[in-house]
Amino acid sequence: MAAAEEAAERESGGGEVLSVYVFDRRQADSDGEDKVVKCPEGNYGAFRSAVCQVFGISSKETFIVTTTNRIRITNENFGGMVKDGMTFYLLQSVDQSLPSATKERIDFLPHYDTLVKSGMYEYYASEGQNPxxxxxxxxxxxxxxxxxxxxxxxxxxxxxxxxxxxxxxxxxxxxxxxxxxxxxxxxxxxxxxxxxxxxxxxxxxxxxxxxxxxxxxxxxxxxxxxxxxxxxxxxxxxxxxxxxxxxxxxxxxxxxxxxxxxxxxxxxxxxxxxxxxxxxxxxxxxxxxxxxxxxxxxxxxxxxxxxxxxxxxxxxxxxxxxxxxxxxxxxxxxxxxxxxxxxxxxxxxxxxxxxxxxxxxxxxxxxxxxxxxxxxxxxxxxxxxxIKDDMQTLYINTAADSFEFKAKVEGDGVVEGVIRYHPFLYDKETYPDDPCFPSKLKDDNDDEECYVIEKGARGKRPIFECFWNGRLIPYTTVENFEWCALPKRGLAPSECYNRISGVLFTNDRFQVSTNKLTFMDLELKLKDRNTIFTRIVNGQEQRMKIDRDFSLWLKECHEKHDKQIKFIHFKEIITRTEL
Amino acid sequence: MAAAEEAAERESGGGEVLSVYVFDRRQADSDGEDKVVKCPEGNYGAFRSAVCQVFGISSKETFIVTTTNRIRITNENFGGMVKDGMTFYLLQSVDQSLPSATKERIDFLPHYDTLVKSGMYEYYASEGQNPxxxxxxxxxxxxxxxxxxxxxxxxxxxxxxxxxxxxxxxxxxxxxxxxxxxxxxxxxxxxxxxxxxxxxxxxxxxxxxxxxxxxxxxxxxxxxxxxxxxxxxxxxxxxxxxxxxxxxxxxxxxxxxxxxxxxxxxxxxxxxxxxxxxxxxxxxxxxxxxxxxxxxxxxxxxxxxxxxxxxxxxxxxxxxxxxxxxxxxxxxxxxxxxxxxxxxxxxxxxxxxxxxxxxxxxxxxxxxxxxxxxxxxxxxxxxxxxIKDDMQTLYINTAADSFEFKAKVEGDGVVEGVIRYHPFLYDKETYPDDPCFPSKLKDDNDDEECYVIEKGARGKRPIFECFWNGRLIPYTTVENFEWCALPKRGLAPSECYNRISGVLFTNDRFQVSTNKLTFMDLELKLKDRNTIFTRIVNGQEQRMKIDRDFSLWLKECHEKHDKQIKFIHFKEIITRTEL
Ligand SMILES: Nc1ncnc2c1ncn2[C@@H]1O[C@H](COP(=O)(O)OP(=O)(O)OP(=O)(O)O)[C@@H](O)[C@H]1O
Ligand SMILES: Nc1ncnc2c1ncn2[C@@H]1O[C@H](COP(=O)(O)OP(=O)(O)OP(=O)(O)O)[C@@H](O)[C@H]1O
Ligand SMILES: [Mg+2]
Ligand SMILES: [Mg+2]
Missing domain, CATH: 3.30.565.10 (Histidine kinase-like ATPase, C-terminal domain)
Known part of the structure; x- marks a missing residue:
């Protein structure tokens, strides 16, 4: 082989020398490993003789060389076809079957789009938000x-x-x-x-x-x-x-x-x-x-x-x-x-x-x-x-009271949570509007008023926004939990259940998707039957069952903070001429 | 340099020969390119003499060699520190400043986790669905x-x-x-x-x-x-x-x-x-x-x-x-x-x-x-x-009528759409329940019945499911369009707006995220003010404005298909003893 190599180098006349791998699969019992064949670039004749030399083929024997895709190498296609590092077969005929398997060397370096396009289809729009x-x-x-x-x-x-x-x-x-x-x-x-x-x-x-x-x-x-x-x-x-x-x-x-x-x-x-x-x-x-x-x-x-x-x-x-x-x-x-x-x-x-x-x-x-x-x-x-009009600032500053809790999830995940109460005051809900999370996309010139029905307080919005290691994961929200969802018979009026907003905080025991837009399975884990919720007051875990605790808290919020004007006992109509 | 190389090879005694790149930055005006220094692995003395030879340094001159992180190379750390292909500085002192910039060769082949972890944080759960x-x-x-x-x-x-x-x-x-x-x-x-x-x-x-x-x-x-x-x-x-x-x-x-x-x-x-x-x-x-x-x-x-x-x-x-x-x-x-x-x-x-x-x-x-x-x-x-209980089968087979349309989006995107009407029959809505898209996660043992209020027909579900090149993109839904959302004054009763389901079909003019779970910006594009919706009847585009067309269709659906039993004219109570 050293001789073949030298010959190759000599004949290449300064051009590139190709190294290719060739399997001999001519005989029904041929099962050898591949052999390296070196030859000058673009020189078919030299390639053939190098093959003969490496495999000890006499000039009388007939054989063909094909790609692993069974394209026969000829004088015409040699230059276009045969590239450094490729694998070839030595066969009797183009379509004979392989008596034994071959191992073809491949390279599968990731395409540079791995970097260049990595973000292109990652940050998608949701709810009309530009990502x-x-x-x-x-x-x-x-x-x-x-x-x-x-x-x-x-x-x-x-x-x-x-x-x-x-x-x-x-x-x-x-x-x-x-x-x-x-x-x-x-x-x-x-x-x-x-x-x-x-x-x-x-x-x-x-x-x-x-x-x-x-x-x-x-x-x-x-x-x-x-x-x-x-x-x-x-x-x-x-x-x-x-x-x-x-x-x-x-x-x-x-x-x-x-x-x-x-x-x-x-x-x-x-x-x-x-x-x-x-x-x-x-x-x-x-x-x-x-x-x-x-x-x-x-x-x-x-x-x-x-x-x-x-x-x-x-x-x-x-x-x-x-x-x-x-x-x-x-x-x-x-x-x-x-x-x-x-x-x-x-x-x-x-x-x-x-x-x-x-x-x-x-x-x-x-x-x-x-x-x-x-x-x-x-x-x-x-x-x-x-900035004073981001959603969390609005939630925090319209809240009349808050309810803190902890969720312990199987494994050792712990989620901290806060629920805030946004009371009804005099003539309107104080629950803040979310410009980034409209229940429908708003057209600025749009004076239609659909959805009045659903505009009460939270409307269709889920209760909880979710933070991971302290930062918002914007596209994962949690609608509610059983203990804070509208029950059949609650202690507080049903509107009150629509006056709460909430936040969940997790660390990286809970996984997020690569684009950090969503949690992987936060909701699944939280809604698992083994997850335990406890109210926290002044840092202390409370013993009462959380649904009862929550109901009582909500009732209290309603009684203490909701201020509804109710007109009662109609007396007469006064015409105020002075206005 | 050829001599140095030979020396390196000789001294390596069969071990690896290192090639490293060295910049000479000792003088205030030194701005040369890097030079290749070859030396046997693990032999600090040979490295120093190779450096001297390459840069023509006499034995009297003092100099130090550092990493690009300014760690001085010594006899002690040479073996652990100096690896093939690395770049080094020739300096007067460890903390002198660089008179001119250096170019350090780096490799940044993607980690194999690019493949092995590619899917791990891609297929996330949504709405309680295992992905x-x-x-x-x-x-x-x-x-x-x-x-x-x-x-x-x-x-x-x-x-x-x-x-x-x-x-x-x-x-x-x-x-x-x-x-x-x-x-x-x-x-x-x-x-x-x-x-x-x-x-x-x-x-x-x-x-x-x-x-x-x-x-x-x-x-x-x-x-x-x-x-x-x-x-x-x-x-x-x-x-x-x-x-x-x-x-x-x-x-x-x-x-x-x-x-x-x-x-x-x-x-x-x-x-x-x-x-x-x-x-x-x-x-x-x-x-x-x-x-x-x-x-x-x-x-x-x-x-x-x-x-x-x-x-x-x-x-x-x-x-x-x-x-x-x-x-x-x-x-x-x-x-x-x-x-x-x-x-x-x-x-x-x-x-x-x-x-x-x-x-x-x-x-x-x-x-x-x-x-x-x-x-x-x-x-x-x-x-x-x-399979006869997938959502599309259910939608199709409970529908009494359908409304086809096309949306032409800026650029040349075209979206085909269908809206289906699921009538109220006798005593109940025919709108199918979606086991994969519950408005809350259902616990099988859960006999609480929250949310009865919202269970009417579609409930909180968005109207449209979205298909890309014919296959469902599961996490993108479109709530509605202006022309099919509940208007202030419609021709049909408001419940009817909750009896429609819909499908949107796009080709790859609309992009999806890499995990094919969501569209990139379908909703943004559809809700753009330049998007034109037209009703299609028997393959023909209709001239009428789509909102009017839709209102009329919905009214007709209601009149033709909704069958509500109304008990009127109470007469008497009959006790049926035979039962
Ligand atoms: N501003 C910075 N200052 C210092 N080091 C940084 C800075 N930005 C990135 N790095 C380094 O580069 C590494 C790669 O950053 P990159 O954001 O690509 O991935 P990551 O932060 O490790 O992981 P993730 O995919 O979660 O963002 C980081 O781990 C950090 O070591
Ligand atoms: N079952 C198959 N039969 C034939 N060729 C296939 C098959 N599966 C994959 N391929 C080939 O492998 C390529 C890579 O597949 P892969 O699914 O990783 O990416 P893709 O289909 O090209 O793009 P996408 O990321 O959208 O799935 C395909 O483009 C196709 O040429
Ligand atoms: Mg990062
Ligand atoms: Mg594919």
Missing amino acids: LPFALAELIDNSLSATSENTAVRRIQLKLLFDDSQGKPAVAVIDNGRGMSSKQLNNWAVYRLSKFTRQSDMESDHSGYVRPSAVPRSLNSDISYFGVGGKQAVFFVGQSTRMISKPADSKDVHELVLSKEDFEKKEKNKEAIYKGYIRNRKPSDSSHIVNDDERFLHNLIMEEKDKEGFTAVVITGVQPEHVQYLKNNFNRWTRQLSHIYHYYIHGPKGNEINLPMKEARTFNNIDIEISMYEKGKTPKIVNLRE | LPFALAELIDNSLSATSENTAVRRIQLKLLFDDSQGKPAVAVIDNGRGMSSKQLNNWAVYRLSKFTRQSDMESDHSGYVRPSAVPRSLNSDISYFGVGGKQAVFFVGQSTRMISKPADSKDVHELVLSKEDFEKKEKNKEAIYKGYIRNRKPSDSSHIVNDDERFLHNLIMEEKDKEGFTAVVITGVQPEHVQYLKNNFNRWTRQLSHIYHYYIHGPKGNEINLPMKEARTFNNIDIEISMYEKGKTPKIVNLRE
Whole structure:
């Protein structure tokens, strides 16, 4: 074989040498392994003689060579057909059967769409909601995780760089968290490499995952799970992402660009798809940014000089419809984000507006700031903490009373829950309207008033919104539980059952789907017959059966808080001429 | 450098030779590219001298070598730290700044969990439904696509091999479709390689995708889209899959095994993760099946001798909870499958039970047969066509009349729709109950009767179920449209608006999420103000505005079909002693 190889190399005359695998299956009893045949590219004659040599075939014997798909290799098709690493058969005839099996070597590297299209069919619309805020949330999730050990303020900035004079539209998420070493940045790009599978290594990567200890409302900042969120999010929003990161103790900034265009180029040039470069550089050095479309990067990189650890995710090639949506619905989607992170921003009790400012502000030190820059306009800047019309804020501040409980699920899952009572006051329900969850899609010009029947208080909405590790999972709601659903004979009037809203809080003992839009089976588990619900009062579990406890509470809410004006004892009609 | 290389090879004494990349960044003006340094594994001294030689450093100069994470390489850590292909710095001191940037080579091959966990967090429960049938549906989808060009019967078998005496539990989906060549089987394993990105090649792969032409209800059998479904499904159901396939015109059967265990082994042995083997063999040759857990395969493979083209997907390592569910809920999940494929099985008009058998049976020739084998029990076998209590069958056969329409959406999306009227007859609503979509989860022992109020006809259920390329997308429903929602003043009584069910049919102009559980934005598009609805009568578009048309139709349905008994003119009480 060494001789054959040499011959091949000689004859290739500098061209490529092919190595292919050939199984001899000519005889009824042939069952040998494959043999390597080397020959110069595009030279059929040399291939045939190499085959003869390797298998010791004399010039008198007849044989044919076929692909594993039984296409006969000929002088004509050799060049187009025979590629390095392929497997071939040595046969008597094209359609003889295989006396014994063959093992064909294959490669099945995931297509680069694994990354590039990962988010494209993940963030779907539900109930008329554009899912874009949920993609952005993945990046905020990562920043929350990354800043969990900050001692001072945890600063997360979402910047919409839509000023044409500064380049093409871009979306950036920047945090002052722990940053990534080049090894960690490399790991970021590895699809499905999660905190659970990441190898600890000497280079300061997470060394073995430790589950965070239990905290109220599961606000543990541990929102990373699958190793896909960041990639899905950036490729949902745009076509290219530049990750810029520096751990606090590092001298160097690390930068990695992943882009659809790059992948396409590599495929075209037959280069390795999953190889690339991380740029390591000193902070504030933007000399490599030469593309005019990304001019804004110079400013962004300039700011590095004042920073310790940080990570900036800069998405370019932003889908035009996303730009439009972000521009035209600023209030709507910022409100949604403040809903998603309500308890991270405001603490376990949520945004109780009437509390003294100081107390409300101390929790967790998380500043999530959204800013949008457009040419010729003053930037719009809002801190999510300032938003006062997100659903949780509305629920909390219209509630007259609340009922806390715990659900213990088989295994060792624990769910915390709150039910709030929104009383009827004088002439109307105080139950807040949900602009993001209308029972039908509202057309702004729509003056039709269907569904008046169902508009009373909660209407068709389910009772419970659900939070996972402290953040909202937007598309999973729980309608009710048996003990808080309208019974046949309750102690309180039936309307009261429509005046409650609720929240459930779980940690990652309950699983969510990869896109973090839904829980996997929260409702199934909660409605399992072995799940035990207990009321909690001042942190203490109550002994009474929860359905009784709840009925009593609801009755009390009704009696204490509902204020209905009832006109009784008609006397006379007075005409008030003075009006 | 050639000299250095030779030295490296010499010194390695047969051990591995490392190639690493080194950037010289000692001087304020150093900005060179990296240079390759070769040295034997584990030999720090040789590494230092190779560095000196490559960079022309004299023995008097001081320098240090660090990782890109600025860990100094020393005699002690060299073995553990320095690996082939890594990038290093040549510096004056560990914490000097980088005078100019460096480019560090990285690899970011997707983790094998991309395949192995692809389905794990995809098929989530909704409304108390176990999502397992939806995973199985992915495999039936593939079989529907594969049999689309069959001239005779299209036979799809889902076999649950739960007979312990035959091996460990397995789930097999077998079709008599076009099969796969070894190249196509190889492509099957490439994650995210879809019909759109697949290269046409000479080896009879799909050569360039052609969109199927429009057919009623979009029953085009073209249900493959993302290049992930099969992989997600098999790894949701179990831990290992054996794909066995043969195109009709092929002599050989091709077999590929992907398993979690294999991937883990390859990782441990540092072998290439995405390389493997396809076994090519003659039909009915099961000599390679030596594992007792898979004994059932001998029978299954034996059956190949009677087959032309076929594909068998055999899943092993089936999650025990899936086995339990499949055993204990046979009627429930088979009914769900017959719901999903209702129109494929019964044709565009659906399962009109009272039609003469022959007419109903001719559509599409699709036989989907489910069989379950347990030890010591007679096998349960059902053809989905025989199931008579799937929701679509119930809707169709309780309907007294139907209203067809079309929605034209911006772009060129067209949605076909049907609304059906389920009249009130004598003493009760005929609107069928949906066991899979209860307004609350029902506990079988639950004799409480909450929600009586909402049980009238449709209750809280949305009107429309939605089909994509003819198959149900189970978690997307559309509540209603303006023109068929309860108006302020309608022509028919308000109860009538609760007596309608509906179906929407789209083709792939409307996108679905990767798990095929939801549409991406069907509702948003349909509720767009530019969407035009038109009634269709006998295939003809009607001119009248649809809301008026619908009101009139509903009024007519009420007058013609609702039969309410009204007791009037009380006369006397008769005691019937004879009873
Ligand atoms: N802003 C950041 N700062 C520091 N590290 C980050 C940041 N964003 C991402 N990372 C690192 O990159 C990894 C991959 O992020 P990605 O969001 O893709 O997946 P994940 O967060 O691990 O899991 P999930 O799929 O649940 O989001 C993270 O686990 C984290 O180690
Ligand atoms: N039963 C089958 N018979 C023939 N070919 C099949 C069969 N199942 C799968 N294939 C081939 O394998 C490919 C990959 O299947 P897979 O279900 O993973 O993705 P897909 O069907 O292309 O897209 P989707 O993600 O929408 O399911 C298919 O496109 C098809 O070419
Ligand atoms: Mg993440
Ligand atoms: Mg498929």
